[in-house]
Amino acid sequence: MPARDQRPIETKLGPWITRPLELVHPDVMPFWEGVGKHEFRLCHCKRCGAFYWPFTVCINHADIPDFDEMEWVPVSGRGKIFSYLVVHQVHDPDFRAEVPYGVAMVELDEGPLFPGRIVDSDPYQVKIGTPLEVVYLDVPEAGHTLPFFRPVQESGSPLTTRERSGEHTLRKSHGAE
Ligand SMILES: [Zn+2]
Numbered sequence: 001m002p003a004r005d006q007r008p009i010e011t012k013l014g015p016w017i018t019r020p021l022e023l024v025h026p027d028v029m030p031f032w033e034g035v036g037k038h039e040f041r042l043c044h045c046k047r048c049g050a051f052y053w054p055f056t057v058c059i060n061h062a063d064i065p066d067f068d069e070m071e072w073v074p075v076s077g078r079g080k081i082f083s084y085l086v087v088h089q090v091h092d093p094d095f096r097a098e099v100p101y102g103v104a105m106v107e108l109d110e111g112p113l114f115p116g117r118i119v120d121s122d123p124y125q126v127k128i129g130t131p132l133e134v135v136y137l138d139v140p141e142a143g144h145t146l147p148f149f150r151p152v153q154e155s156g157s158p159l160t161t162r163e164r165s166g167e168h169t170l171r172k173s174h175g176a177e
Contacts, residue, residue, distance in 0.1 A: 005153060009137050011101070011119035016094035018142040027055040030072040036145045038136045040077035042110055043070050051075065053112040075110050077134035078152070082107035086123045100124075106132055106149055120150040 024032055031054070034041035042051045045058035046069050052058070055072075057065040084104040090096045102123035106114045118126060119135065132149040139146060 005133060005135065005150070007120075007135075009119050009135055009148060009150075011148075012097050013119075013137070014094040014097050016092065017137065017139050017146060019094075020142065021144055025054075032144070034072065034074065035136065035147050038145070039074045040134050040147065041072045042075045042108070042112060044073040045069055046071055051108075051110040051112055053108070053114050075108070077147075079106040079108040079114070079132055079149075081105075081118075081126060081128050081130045081132060082113055083128065084118065084123075084126065102126060104132065104149060116147065116149040118150065119148045126151060 043055050082105045088100050102118035131152040137146045
């Protein structure tokens with residue numbers, strides 16, 4: 001598993017981050033307990049190894065649906081953009097400082113689709129297939145941790161996606177000289 005990018009989140013986030021996680025279903029609590037330890041967990045079938053999000057029984061053994069066969073295990077927290085949208089409207093004043101921002105359906109490396117907010121990038125520069133990795137924001141005043149996704153940095157370079165694409169253009173023009 002590649003080393004996780006430990007940089008803090010640079011995207012400005014609104015006061016909504018302190019709102020309590022009031023809609024967490026007990027079946028999904030192991031996921032949030034993992035997030036609190038900066039550990040990304042998926043539901044995993046002990047019999048065949050398939051991964052799921054959220055908690056469910058394995059569809060590969062529909063003859064004997066058995067919750068006891070399922071467990072939560074730590075996974076990579078990496079994936080790529082399966083689909084995304086850019087939010088422009090301020091439907092809630094707590095998000096005002098953040099628009100426009102990207103929300104993605106992330107196709108995790110282990111297979112399941114996971115909805116997540118994209119941070120630390122220009123939302124117009126990402127595209128379907130852009131590699132993402134999870135990044136955690138501890139919110140001590142609320143007593144919880146929130147998971148976000150940001151584009152994977154290839155070499156620890158601090159360049160943004162836009163700057164990287166500009167760098168490629170520059171190299172091309174040098175090569176043509
Ligand atoms: Zn299975």
